[in-house]
Amino acid sequence: MKENILIIGGGIAGLEAAAQLLNLGYNPIIVEKEDHLGGHVA
Numbered sequence: 001m002k003e004n005i006l007i008i009g010g011g012i013a014g015l016e017a018a019a020q021l022l023n024l025g026y027n028p029i030i031v032e033k034e035d036h037l038g039g040h041v042a
Contacts, residue, residue: 002026011039 002025007014010032018028030037 004029006031009039010034010037012041014039 004027005021007017007021007028007030010030014030014032015037018030021028
């Protein structure tokens with residue numbers, strides 16, 4: 001497995017970035033200040 005990548009923000013862009021990185025074999029870690037993911041979309 002490739003290295004960990006930290007994603008700041010669990011909005012739609014952060015979630016999409018994490019999904020793409022997972023597909024490439026990376027281990028994304030999402031840090032979100034709220035108690036839910038999705039940003040204003042959720």
